[in-house]
Amino acid sequence: MLDDLPPLRETLAAAGISAKKSFGQHFLLDLNITRKIARLAGVSAGETVIEVGPGPGGLTRALLETGAHVVAVEKDPRFVPLLEDLGAHAPGQLRILNEDALTAALPPGAPIVANLPYNVGTPLLIGWLIGALRPGSMTLMFQKEVADRIVAAPGSKDYGRLSVLAQAICDARIVMDLPARAFTPPPKVASAVVHLTPRLDRPSDEIVERLQRLTAAAFGQRRKMLRSSLKPLGGEALCTAVGIEPTLRAEDVPVAKFLAMAAALNAT
Numbered sequence: 661m662l663d664d665l666p667p668l669r670e671t672l673a674a675a676g677i678s679a680k681k682s683f684g685q686h687f688l689l690d691l692n693i694t695r696k697i698a699r700l701a702g703v704s705a706g707e708t709v710i711e712v713g714p715g716p717g718g719l720t721r722a723l724l725e726t727g728a729h730v731v732a733v734e735k736d737p738r739f740v741p742l743l744e745d746l747g748a749h750a751p752g753q754l755r756i757l758n759e760d761a762l763t764a765a766l767p768p769g770a771p772i773v774a775n776l777p778y779n780v781g782t783p784l785l786i787g788w789l790i791g792a793l794r795p796g797s798m799t800l801m802f803q804k805e806v807a808d809r810i811v812a813a814p815g816s817k818d819y820g821r822l823s824v825l826a827q828a829i830c831d832a833r834i835v836m837d838l839p840a841r842a843f844t845p846p847p848k849v850a851s852a853v854v855h856l857t858p859r860l861d862r863p864s865d866e867i868v869e870r871l872q873r874l875t876a877a878a879f880g881q882r883r884k885m886l887r888s889s890l891k892p893l894g895g896e897a898l899c900t901a902v903g904i905e906p907t908l909r910a911e912d913v914p915v916a917k918f919l920a921m922a923a924a925l926n927a928t
């Protein structure tokens with residue numbers, strides 16, 4: 661059973677696998693940490709969970725321990741034998757896809773739990789926010805700077821396109837901070853886990869598409885006033901329609917006002 665498995669550090673050493681930078685590989689080998697992430701994700705027995713980038717399987721092991729069924733998508737084929745061995749200790753619970761998570765067909769509606777590779781973390785998140793997969797929740801490790809941008813409030817330097825898109829679609833909060841030394845090998849920066857749950861009042865796909873156009877224009881020239889940065893989309897009239905000053909800058913506009921502008925976009 662899972663308890664019979666050797667420590668991850670031994671498994672990795674025995675397989676002779678060293679981390680590849682191009683795949684953003686920084687491993688969590690401490691099961692106390694991966695168990696905490698599984699707990700924060702709120703995963704329960706019998707549920708199907710997607711894990712992206714299982715690598716040597718530290719988080720996978722913690723997820724399997726909860727009794728969940730795990731669909732694990734790993735691009736690096738070197739980890740497949742290790743993951744198969746892990747699956748043999750939890751019969752029927754682990755499905756391994758040796759694919760790229762950016763293009764793999766994943767089960768819709770399932771929660772996603774992942775210690776994401778830094779190089780594709782943001783595009784993966786955006787795809788899950790706006791795409792057809794509609795994950796039940798997302799519990800994702802990012803570099804701290806990206807986590808801060810996801811949860812940022814208006815008026816802060818971190819507030820931008822990613823904050824507006826993520827917070828319009830999900831409730832998002834940082835649930836765990838981890839120093840670089842928690843990873844093997846340690847990355848250059850600290851990390852944080854963000855827990856995202858879909859909002860009950862999730863905007864329609866059409867509003868999300870308009871929101872993306874608006875935030876691209878507004879934050880593309882973030883030092884400019886909205887009447888100027890949003891000029892091609894209706895500028896002053898759009899601001900007036902939703903009751904905000906056209907002299908504001910993008911970073912001072914709350915998510916709800918961006919949503920109101922998206923709703924008013926064609927009417928102005």
Ligand code: SAM
Binds near residue numbers: 714717733778780
């Ligand atoms: N989950 C493991 C852990 O916590 O120890 C590994 C995390 S490591 C930060 C990121 C993992 O994602 C690596 O195993 C890497 O090979 C994998 N990976 C990188 N790009 C990927 C992609 N496009 N699709 C699927 N897996 C990917």
